Amino acid sequence: MANYTLHINNKNYRVEVEEDTPLLWVLRDNLGLVGTKYGCGIAQCGACTVHLNGTAVRSCVLPVSAIGAKKITTIEGLSANGEHPVQKAWSELDVPQCGYCQAGQMMTASAFLSKNPKPSSEQIEEAMNGNICRCGTYHRIREAVALAATKRK
Amino acid sequence: MAGGGLLLSFRWTNALAAPLPESAAGEVSFNSYLSISPDNVITILSPNPEVGQNIKTSFPMIVAEELDADWKNVKVVQANLDTQKFNRQATAGSGAMQHSWDRLRKAGATARLMLMEAAAKRWNVSSATLTTENGFVWHKESGRKLNYGALATEAATLPVPTEVKFKAKKDYKLIGKPIHNVDNAEMITGKPLYGLDVYREGMLLAMIERPPFGTKIKSADVAAAKAMPGIVDVVIFKDKVAVVGKSTWQVTKARKLLKVEYEPDGAVESTTDHDRLMKQLLDKQDVKPSRKDGDVEAVFKTAAKLITREYQAPFLSHACMEPMNFFAHVRSDGVELIGPAQLPEDTRKNVAKLLGVDIEKITLEMTRMGGGFGRRQRSDYSMEAAELSSLLKAPIKVMWTREDDMRGGQYRPAMIYRFQAALDADGNWIGYRMRGVGVNSGNSTRPDHFPAGAVPNFLVDSIDHKSPITTSPWRAPSENFLGFAEQSFFDEIATAANRDPIEYRLAYLEKAKKSPVGAVKYDIDRMKGVIELVAEKSGWGKNKKAFQGFSAYFSHGSYIAQVAEIEMQNGNPVLKKMVAAVDCGVVVNLSGAYQQVKGGIIDGLGHALYGEVTLKDGVPDQKNFDTYRLIRMKEVPDVEVHFVESTINPTGLGEPALPPAAAALANAFFKATGKRLYNQPFTKEEAMKGGKFG
Numbered sequence: 001m002a003n004y005t006l007h008i009n010n011k012n013y014r015v016e017v018e019e020d021t022p023l024l025w026v027l028r029d030n031l032g033l034v035g036t037k038y039g040c041g042i043a044q045c046g047a048c049t050v051h052l053n054g055t056a057v058r059s060c061v062l063p064v065s066a067i068g069a070k071k072i073t074t075i076e077g078l079s080a081n082g083e084h085p086v087q088k089a090w091s092e093l094d095v096p097q098c099g100y101c102q103a104g105q106m107m108t109a110s111a112f113l114s115k116n117p118k119p120s121s122e123q124i125e126e127a128m129n130g131n132i133c134r135c136g137t138y139h140r141i142r143e144a145v146a147l148a149a150t151k152r153k
Numbered sequence: 154m155a156g157g158g159l160l161l162s163f164r165w166t167n168a169l170a171a172p173l174p175e176s177a178a179g180e181v182s183f184n185s186y187l188s189i190s191p192d193n194v195i196t197i198l199s200p201n202p203e204v205g206q207n208i209k210t211s212f213p214m215i216v217a218e219e220l221d222a223d224w225k226n227v228k229v230v231q232a233n234l235d236t237q238k239f240n241r242q243a244t245a246g247s248g249a250m251q252h253s254w255d256r257l258r259k260a261g262a263t264a265r266l267m268l269m270e271a272a273a274k275r276w277n278v279s280s281a282t283l284t285t286e287n288g289f290v291w292h293k294e295s296g297r298k299l300n301y302g303a304l305a306t307e308a309a310t311l312p313v314p315t316e317v318k319f320k321a322k323k324d325y326k327l328i329g330k331p332i333h334n335v336d337n338a339e340m341i342t343g344k345p346l347y348g349l350d351v352y353r354e355g356m357l358l359a360m361i362e363r364p365p366f367g368t369k370i371k372s373a374d375v376a377a378a379k380a381m382p383g384i385v386d387v388v389i390f391k392d393k394v395a396v397v398g399k400s401t402w403q404v405t406k407a408r409k410l411l412k413v414e415y416e417p418d419g420a421v422e423s424t425t426d427h428d429r430l431m432k433q434l435l436d437k438q439d440v441k442p443s444r445k446d447g448d449v450e451a452v453f454k455t456a457a458k459l460i461t462r463e464y465q466a467p468f469l470s471h472a473c474m475e476p477m478n479f480f481a482h483v484r485s486d487g488v489e490l491i492g493p494a495q496l497p498e499d500t501r502k503n504v505a506k507l508l509g510v511d512i513e514k515i516t517l518e519m520t521r522m523g524g525g526f527g528r529r530q531r532s533d534y535s536m537e538a539a540e541l542s543s544l545l546k547a548p549i550k551v552m553w554t555r556e557d558d559m560r561g562g563q564y565r566p567a568m569i570y571r572f573q574a575a576l577d578a579d580g581n582w583i584g585y586r587m588r589g590v591g592v593n594s595g596n597s598t599r600p601d602h603f604p605a606g607a608v609p610n611f612l613v614d615s616i617d618h619k620s621p622i623t624t625s626p627w628r629a630p631s632e633n634f635l636g637f638a639e640q641s642f643f644d645e646i647a648t649a650a651n652r653d654p655i656e657y658r659l660a661y662l663e664k665a666k667k668s669p670v671g672a673v674k675y676d677i678d679r680m681k682g683v684i685e686l687v688a689e690k691s692g693w694g695k696n697k698k699a700f701q702g703f704s705a706y707f708s709h710g711s712y713i714a715q716v717a718e719i720e721m722q723n724g725n726p727v728l729k730k731m732v733a734a735v736d737c738g739v740v741v742n743l744s745g746a747y748q749q750v751k752g753g754i755i756d757g758l759g760h761a762l763y764g765e766v767t768l769k770d771g772v773p774d775q776k777n778f779d780t781y782r783l784i785r786m787k788e789v790p791d792v793e794v795h796f797v798e799s800t801i802n803p804t805g806l807g808e809p810a811l812p813p814a815a816a817a818l819a820n821a822f823f824k825a826t827g828k829r830l831y832n833q834p835f836t837k838e839e840a841m842k843g844g845k846f847g
C-alpha cells in the first residue's frame with residue numbers, strides 16, 4: 001500500500017492503494033467516480049477512457065503509481081452540468097442505446113477534438129475506432145463528433 | 154465534497170441512487186403505471202428491464218400519449234420487480250410491446266377520463282363538453298382550463314372507467330416521434346446507473362474461478378490467495394472458487410495465486426468433436442419432422458435439378474459491454490438483490506429456491522443494463538451473489554471479468570443447417586427439405602416460415618446435441634443464423650432457376666397467398682410490402698455502381714427486407730451500404746426504432762464477419778476482445794432505414810433486423826465475386842480472403 005494524491009476533475013484526492021492498482025479501480029472502488037467503465041481490462045475497448053493532461057488514456061492499464069502530478073479528467077469532470085460540446089452533441093443526437101460505452105466514447109471524442117478541432121470524417125473514424133460499442137451506435141457517434149466540432153468555441 | 158477536499162481510501166460511496174426517487178409531494182396514484190402530484194408532476198413507472206432497447210422511454214410515451222400529457226412534465230421512474238402491480242416484467246423475445254401496448258394505453262386513457270370527470274364535477278358541466286390537450290382539461294365554451302395536477306387528488310378517487318376509446322393514429326402527438334432517451338442526461342454525465350456501479354456500505358467484492366465445461370474440482374490450494382492483502386475469504390462452492398475481498402484489484406491479484414485442478418465430470422468436448430458430431434447428425438435417419446407437406450422423397454427422386462447446401466456457425470459470446478455482475482445482501486429478515494436481469498421474476502424465484510427463502514422476503518431492484526442480448530435471461534450470476542452473501546453473511550457484489558464473461562458459457566449455440574431444394578425443368582421450386590442441428594440449441598428451425606405454404610413438398614426437422622457447454626438465447630435465437638443460412642440458400646435457388654431473387658420471392662409469396670399448401674403463419678402482404686419497399690428504395694436492379702444482395706425475414710412479429718451494396722475498390726469488394734425496409738406495425742419511438750434497426754444490422758454483420766468461440770477440452774480459446782473481435786466504427790457501412798406506414802399494433806424490434814443482415818451481405822458478395830459464403834465467421838472463409846471488410 002502507498003499513499004497518492006491525485007488531481008481529478010480539479011479536486012485533490014488522497015488514496016491509499018497498492019501501487020500497481022489501475023486508475024480505473026481507484027476511481028470506481030475508492031472514489032465513487034463510477035462513470036468510467038470497465039469493459040475489457042486490456043486496453044481493447046475504450047470503455048475506461050479518461051484524460052491525462054488532456055490526452056485520452058485507458059485507465060484500466062494505467063497504474064496509479066505512474067500518474068504523479070498529472071491532471072486527470074473523467075466523464076464526471078468533463079463539464080459541470082453536461083454542457084461540454086461533446087455532451088451536448090451526444091444528447092442532441094440521442095446517441096446512447098444501453099449507454100455503457102458512451103462515457104469512454106465521449107472522453108475519446110473530447111480529447112481528439114481538442115487536438116483536431118476541424119476533423120474530416122476519416123479522421124473521426126480513425127480516432128474513434130478504438131472504442132467498441134456493442135450496441136452499434138457507431139453512426140450516431142460519428143455524427144455527434146462532427147456536430148460537437150461545430151459547437152466548440 | 155468540498156473543492157480540494159480529501160477523501161479517505163476505502164470508503165464505498167453509496168453510489169447508486171436510492172431505489173426509487175422521492176415521489177413528487179402529495180402525488181396520487183391512478184394505476185400501476187401512473188401517479189400525478191398536485192404540482193403537476195406526471196410520474197410514469199416503467200416496469201420492464203432496460204438493456205438498451207429503449208423500453209424505459211417508449212413504454213411511458215404510450216401512457217403519456219393516451220393521457221394527453223405534456224411530455225415535459227413527465228418523470229420516468231424505473232420500477233422494481235413487483236408481480237402484484239405488473240406482469241411480464243421481462244426483456245425477452247422482443248415481446249414487451251406486443252404484450253403491453255393495450256395495458257399502457259389503458260393506463261393513460263382511463264386516467265384521462267377520470268381527470269375530465271373531476272373537472273366536470275368542479276365546473277358543474279357535462280364531461281362530454283370537455284377536451285384535453287397537452288396536460289390540461291379544457292372547457293372551451295367558457296375558456297376555462299385546469300392542469301392535471303390541480304385535478305389529480307379528486308380524480309384519483311373516482312371510479313376507473315371500464316370502457317375507453319383509444320386515440321386514432323392520426324391524433325398521436327408522441328407516438329411515432331423521435332423522443333430522446335429519458336436517461337440521456339445521466340448517461341452523458343457518468344451517473345451511476347448500472348449493476349456494476351452498485352456500491353454499498355460494508356460491501357465485499359467477489360470474483361469466481363469456474364471449472365472448464367464438463368469438469369469438476371479435483372484439488373484446490375487456496376492458501377496463497379487467502380493470505381493476500383485485502384482478501385476476506387476464499388470460498389469453494391459448487392465446483393467454483395470465489396475470492397472475496399475489499400477491492401477489485403486486490404481480488405484480481407489474489408485470484409491469480411489460486412491453484413485449482415480439475416477432472417472430468419461428464420463429456421469434455423472440443424470444437425472438433427462438435428464439428429464431427431453435428432455432421433453425423435445431419436445424416437441421421439428417422440427424425441420426427443416438425444412440419445411435413447406433400448411427398449418430399451418422391452419429388453426429390455424425379456426433380457430436374459437438386460441443390461444441397463450446408464451452413465455452419467460457431468458458438469458466440471453475448472459480449473454485453475457491461476460484464477455479468479450482481480449485488481446480494483442476504484439478511485436474517487430478508488434478501489436484497491440489485492443488478493442486471495432480463496427476467497427478474499425468474500431471478501427472484503431461483504434465488505428463493507436456492508436459499509429456501511420466501512419470495513415475499515426478496516426484493517429485486519432493476520438496474521439499467523449495459524446490453525443483454527439474451528445473456529441476462531439466466532440467473533447463474535445472480536445466484537452466485539446470493540449464495541456467497543448467504544455463506545459469508547455480508548453484502549456482496551459478484552463481478553465477472555471480461556475473461557470470465559467470454560469463457561463462462563451461455564453461448565449462442567453452434568449450429569449447422571442442411572438445405573435441399575428440388576426444381577423442375579422449368580425452374581419451378583417443387584420440393585424443400587431443411588434440417589437444423591445444434592449444440593444445446595433446442596429447436597433450431599422455424600417450420601412454419603417461408604417457404605412453408607409456397608412449396609408443395611416440404612419437410613423440416615431439427616436435432617439437438619446435448620452438451621455440457623452452456624448456451625442461452627442470443628439476440629434472435631436460432632434465427633440469428635437461420636436467417637443467414639436460409640436467405641443465402643433462397644438466393645442460390647433463384648440463381649439456379651435463372652430468376653431475379655426479388656422477383657422469384659414475390660412470385661412464391663403470391664403462390665402461398667393464392668393456393669397455400671398447409672398453414673401459413675406469416676402475413677404474406679406485409680412480407681411483400683417490405684420487399685417492394687426495399688426494392689424501390691435501393692433502386693434494385695438499377696444501381697450500376699454497386700453489386701446488390703437481397704434478403705427478407707420475418708421474426709418476432711415484424712417483417713424486414715434488406716439490400717446490401719458492395720462496390721469494388723482496387724479489385725476488392727467493399728461493403729458500402731445497407732438499405733432496410735421495416736414493418737413493425739406502429740413505430741412507437743422513431744429515434745429508438747432507428748437505433749434498434751441499425752444496431753441489429755451492425756450486430757448481424759459484425760458477428761457474421763468476425764465472431765467465434767472455439768473450445769479445446771472444455772476451455773474456450775477466446776478470452777477477451779483481442780481474440781474475440783467485435784465490429785468497429787471503420788467497418789460499419791452506411792445504413793438506410795425505411796419504416797412502412799402502419800396502423801397495426803406494434804410488434805418486436807429489438808431482434809428482427811439482425812437475422813437477414815448477413816445474408817444480404819453474402820448475396821451481394823456472390824454478385825461481386827461469384828463466390829458463396831457458407832460458414833461463419835466469414836473472414837475465415839477462403840472466399841473472403843483478400844476482401845476488405847475491416
Ligand code: FES
Pocket residue numbers: 037038039040041042043044045046047048049058059060061
Ligand atoms: S476497460 Fe480499458 S480499454 Fe477496455
Ligand code: FES
Pocket residue numbers: 096097098099100101102132133134135136137205474523524
Ligand atoms: S451504447 Fe451499448 S455499448 Fe455502446
